[in-house]
Amino acid sequence: TTNRFSPVKIGTENNWVSVFTGGYHTIALKSDGTLWAWGWNNDGQLGDGTRTNRLSPVQIYLIATLTVSKSGSGFGTVTSSPPGITCGADCTESYDYNTSVTLTASASTGSTFTGWTGACSGTGTCTVTMNADKSVTAAFTLNTYALSVSKAGSGAGTVTSSPPGITCGADCTESYDYNTSVTLTASASAGSIFTGWTGACSGTGACTVTMDAAKSVTATFKLIVDLTLTPDSTSIPRGGTLGYTVTATNNTSISRTFKYWTYVNLPNGSRYPATGELFGPITVTLNPGQ
Numbered sequence: 001t002t003n004r005f006s007p008v009k010i011g012t013e014n015n016w017v018s019v020f021t022g023g024y025h026t027i028a029l030k031s032d033g034t035l036w037a038w039g040w041n042n043d044g045q046l047g048d049g050t051r052t053n054r055l056s057p058v059q060i061y062l063i064a065t066l067t068v069s070k071s072g073s074g075f076g077t078v079t080s081s082p083p084g085i086t087c088g089a090d091c092t093e094s095y096d097y098n099t100s101v102t103l104t105a106s107a108s109t110g111s112t113f114t115g116w117t118g119a120c121s122g123t124g125t126c127t128v129t130m131n132a133d134k135s136v137t138a139a140f141t142l143n144t145y146a147l148s149v150s151k152a153g154s155g156a157g158t159v160t161s162s163p164p165g166i167t168c169g170a171d172c173t174e175s176y177d178y179n180t181s182v183t184l185t186a187s188a189s190a191g192s193i194f195t196g197w198t199g200a201c202s203g204t205g206a207c208t209v210t211m212d213a214a215k216s217v218t219a220t221f222k223l224i225v226d227l228t229l230t231p232d233s234t235s236i237p238r239g240g241t242l243g244y245t246v247t248a249t250n251n252t253s254i255s256r257t258f259k260y261w262t263y264v265n266l267p268n269g270s271r272y273p274a275t276g277e278l279f280g281p282i283t284v285t286l287n288p289g290q
Helices: none
Strands: 016-021 025-030 035-039 054-060 063-071 076-081 092-096 099-107 111-118 126-130 134-142 144-152 157-162 173-177 181-188 192-199 207-210 215-223 225-231 244-250 256-262 279-286
Touching: 063 076, 063 099, 063 126, 076 134, 092 099, 099 111, 099 134, 126 134, 144 157, 157 215, 181 192, 181 215, 207 215
Parallel strands: 063 134, 144 215
Antiparallel strands: 016 025, 025 035, 035 054, 063 092, 076 099, 099 126, 111 134, 144 173, 157 181, 181 207, 192 215, 225 244, 256 279
């Protein structure tokens, strides 16, 4: 063993950037960011997880913590490669210095992954180099789907929704968050009845739909009594008489009594006769469905 009073190069490495000395051990930093140590290690001072003395440099692995969080109205999971994060439940993991960690976001059914913030951006996979503590946020948005209501039949009425959004009437389309349960209620106008749903619902009760996709519903309203007037001919000679066939249908489940009569609106806009009727009034009672 020879004492040295001036620096002597040890080994062949030439990429050291910093050296720190203790009483009987040395720690050095390379230009690639890795940390190395050698010397006595009886108290574990080299940091390599042992108490073995080292006569040549051994790499000391630093630890950096990766923290994942989630934001937005939707749901999903973030996993890592190499393993450690399943967020979900486990959203923080420590990795060795300079480890390359790839995060993958998987949206739950009914949600969409909309992007990274923090140490990553965009909507692809997120790859981070763990040369320091880092944090990443994954945003998930709950999907929305349109519920469209239409009306059919000879009658009139309104369809409303709970939760609010549809009053059809005027507003017959609304978008709802995924899996929202929407109840539609049909209310017939005076002189009409509600006869049932088609599309995403059936029957005559309240219509409840779960918005896991775009859906459409039709509500049919009929007049209590449908009345049609069919001419007996498409033309008549001057001075002739045109007859009509009157067809009435009771659309309800009970007997209905109604009256009908006729008069004429002349081309000049006046009524003929000025008072009273040309025919009727006639009183008719119809059984259900008659």
